[in-house]
Amino acid sequence: MSIWHHLGALIAVVILLFYWAFHARVVAEGALMLAFPDWDVSFRSCWMNPLGGAWVSDIDMIPVDGTEEDAYHFDSLSIDVPILQYYRSGASGKKRKIDLSAIHDIDLKFSGGHGTVAWPLSSELAIFGNASASPFEAAGCLDDNVWTADEFASMGLSVKPTSFRMGWHRDGDVLKIEQSLETPGAGRVDSIDEFNLVGSRNSEDLELAASEWHVLDQGFVQARNNFCAEKDGVSTAEFVDRHVASVQRALRVGGLEATGTTDAAYRKFAEHGGSLDLVIRYSPAIDAAVSEDDDWGRWLARAHAELVVDGQTQRVGMRTVSAQPLPADSEDKTLYSIVQMERSRSRPAQEPETAASTVTKATGAAVAAADPATNAEEPELLMASPVEAVERPDTILDYRKLAAEKGQRFMVYLKGKSPMKVEVVGSEEGLVKVRRYLRSGWLEHTIARAGFERAVRIH
Structure with a gap:
């Protein structure tokens, strides 16, 4: 065999290795964009898995418009996809608008997680601590809003690094998104959302059919108490009373209130830990029209929920009440300090606060929290009613008016997502089109009417 044959074979191998490396990077970038659309994500290196997928090392994440203090790090990531889907993804990995109908099975397994960021890793897990995996982890404490894993030693906990798993699995027109967050020695939470694919089958055309959260405390709850x-x-x-009262206050932000039996079931978990399972099925499914409606009565009319605490099952009792946004001066306050402040304003100064009064006021627990625009240390929520924004110059509340602000820059607030800095490009097929700012540059993006809350002009 001549030297030219050897040289040709060597060149072919080099080209193949280059393609594999390039393809693995495309797949990794696409998977991370799918998993963390509201984060600026980077990684050190990645390698192809010949059987489908990729391995990624040293993943660093910062919320869009966050700072270095808001960073989160994973040591490694394993991306698992069927081999045919993996190779087809090379042609579409750079597309920023994801066709969910092209997904069959994708699994992302992150390990070695740690960081100081207060933002939730996903909107579905917004009320859970990034390290504790516990709902409303610091509610009831006077001086704490969130904790990181390196603070757990002072609570008497010995924990291992955090792991995080995300999975997308499609069967026909049904898409399931599964997430699992665990810090061994503290707690674990599993989330499952079931969507119906409709319309153009992108992330803006989903109908929510069911949601599940399965919580397993591994020692954090009693250590926190x-x-x-x-x-x-x-x-x-008394701390448990404060915790439940704080959760009830968070619930009223979204205009919701739980019945006494549901409150008692959550109180049991808040006292002793154990397991907590919440399953909600919507019939009919939550479509875009209902999703953008501030009337939570329409949501509750479709919801059929079941709560299980340590094996004891009950129907979830929930009702709508007048929404009670957090005070304007609450930016640096904890939930319980707000509860204290509001109680002191509503009763005679000489009336002492007692645990009994706390118990009578604590009537429920559910999923709601502060608007991140007014309280950056409280997690934002997937299903929270938006806090009423104060009308002021340079604030746009009408979705249709945003498209007319071509060339202008705004901080846009969306339901269940982190705020993002954008430049308005115009509109396309009824959707507002923007360029979204990332540390690596500007990214084309569309904003759906259903998720829009408000836009604040950047000067």
Whole structure:
């Protein structure tokens, strides 16, 4: 065999290796964009898995418009996709508008997670601590809003690095999105959302059919109760009262209230930990028209929910009440300090606060929290009613008016997502088109009417 044959074979191998490396990077970038659309994500290196998928190392994430102090890091990521889907993805991995009908099975498995960011890793897990995997982890504490894993030692917990799994699995016109967040020694939460694919089958054309959360406490709840009770100078029983009252206050932000039986079931979990399972099925499914409606009565009319605490099952009792946004001066306050402040304003100054009054006021627990625009340390929520924005110059509340602001830059607030800095490009097929700012440059993006809350002009 001549030298030219050897040289040709070598060149072919080099080209193949280059293609594999390039393809693995395309797949990794596309998967991370799908998983974290509201984060600026980078990684050190990636390698192709010949059987489908890729391995990625040293993933660093910062929320869009966040700072270095808001960083989160994973040591490694394993991307698993069927081999044919993997190779087809090379042609579409750079597309920024994802056709969900092209997905069959995708699994992302992150390991070695740690960081100081207060933003939730996903909107579906918004009320859960990034390290504790516990709902409303710091509610009831006077001086704490969130915790990182390196603070758990002071609570008496010995934990291992956080792992995070995300999966997309499609069967016909039904798409399931599964997530699992676990810090061994603290807790674990699993989330499952079931969507019906309709219309153009992109992420803006989904109907929510069901949602599930399965929580398993691994020691965090009682450690949190003891830690905050000692720190704030109260008994653990009184701290649990404070925790439940704070969760109830968060619930009223979205105009919701739980019945006494549901409150009692959550209180049991808040006292002792254990397991908590919440399953909600919507009949009919939540479409775009209902999703953008501020009337939570329409949501509740379609919801059939079941709550299981340590194996005891009950129907979830929930009703709508007048929404009670957090005070304008609450940016640096914890939920319980707000509860204290509001109670002191609503009763005679000489009336002492008692645990009993706390118990009577704590009537429920559910999923709602502060608008991240007014309280950056409270997580934003997937299903929270938007806090009423104050009308002021340079604030756009009408979705249709945003498209007319071509060339202008705004901070846009969307339901269940982190705020993002954008430049308005115009409109296309009824959707507002923008360029979204990332640390690496500007990215073309569309904003759906259903998710729009408001836009604040950037000067």
